[in-house]
Amino acid sequence: MIGNSIIKLNGVDIFQQAHLVLSNVNLHVDKGDFVWLIGQTGSGKSSLLKVIYGDLGIKAGTGHACGYELSKLPTRDVPYLRRKLGIVFQDFQLLTDRSIEQNLIFVMRATGWTDKKLINDRALDVLEKVGLRSKLKKMPHELSGGEQQRVVIARALLNDPEIILADEPTGNLDPETSEEIVLLLKQISQMGTAVLIATHDYHIIRTFPSRIIKCENGKVLEDVVI
Numbered sequence: 001m002i003g004n005s006i007i008k009l010n011g012v013d014i015f016q017q018a019h020l021v022l023s024n025v026n027l028h029v030d031k032g033d034f035v036w037l038i039g040q041t042g043s044g045k046s047s048l049l050k051v052i053y054g055d056l057g058i059k060a061g062t063g064h065a066c067g068y069e070l071s072k073l074p075t076r077d078v079p080y081l082r083r084k085l086g087i088v089f090q091d092f093q094l095l096t097d098r099s100i101e102q103n104l105i106f107v108m109r110a111t112g113w114t115d116k117k118l119i120n121d122r123a124l125d126v127l128e129k130v131g132l133r134s135k136l137k138k139m140p141h142e143l144s145g146g147e148q149q150r151v152v153i154a155r156a157l158l159n160d161p162e163i164i165l166a167d168e169p170t171g172n173l174d175p176e177t178s179e180e181i182v183l184l185l186k187q188i189s190q191m192g193t194a195v196l197i198a199t200h201d202y203h204i205i206r207t208f209p210s211r212i213i214k215c216e217n218g219k220v221l222e223d224v225v226i
């Protein structure tokens with residue numbers, strides 16, 4: 001990492017196969033930033049997030065995420081980058097056949113945690129952060145949509161990420177629950193983890209005003225006003 005910089009894209013072109021989705025992208029995100037990402041369907045928001053989490057390579061320009069150089073990222077390093085990123089997507093993606101605790105343990109084991117006590121402590125710790133310590137033993141279907149989304153955020157926090165990337169995190173939630181989830185993400189950013197949220201929900205943006213970037217006509221625009 002260079003100083004407080006978490007994401008730094010300079011002159012990056014983003015392709016989906018042969019199709020140039022976004023050109024000359026310049027994006028800087030620093031520690032603790034809270035950034036909205038907007039743009040019409042198909043404008044490139046998910047593609048931009050994919051570049052940041054190493055799912056889509058870059059062909060032109062230079063990019064850094066959490067200390068990793070994206071243009072030269074070997075496939076074997078992608079899991080290490082992913083440990084520094086918390087990913088929160090709309091379809092909650094909790095494993096439905098196991099408890100909240102087992103969902104969290106599954107991710108920790110998959111990312112190299114071995115010490116049983118540390119694993120158990122960390123599971124409680126992240127659930128505490130999202131206000132769901134009491135739900136440790138519950139199954140996902142026993143939780144509301146908002147609670148499930150909180151667990152997804154807890155899961156994203158397990159490896160103490162430098163940034164949380166959220167793609168439509170409130171897409172399945174009612175307005176009140178959406179506000180609770182965004183408030184939680186805002187609080188997380190205030191503790192020093194950067195947060196980048198792709199959304200179509202202008203109401204929630206107005207409720208939590210912050211920096212807005214927009215994918216439009218193949219570009220990423222900065223400091224957009226809605």
Ligand SMILES: Nc1ncnc2c1ncn2[C@@H]1O[C@H](COP(=O)(O)OP(=O)(O)OP(=O)(O)O)[C@@H](O)[C@H]1O
Nearest residue numbers: 016017021039040041042043044045046047048215
């Ligand atoms: N796997 C893929 N292969 C080829 N083209 C793709 C692929 N994924 C996305 N695209 C194209 O890339 C462009 C950008 O898509 P992307 O998913 O990044 O948009 P988006 O802004 O996230 O849209 P939405 O708001 O609907 O999620 C679109 O034209 C889309 O059709």
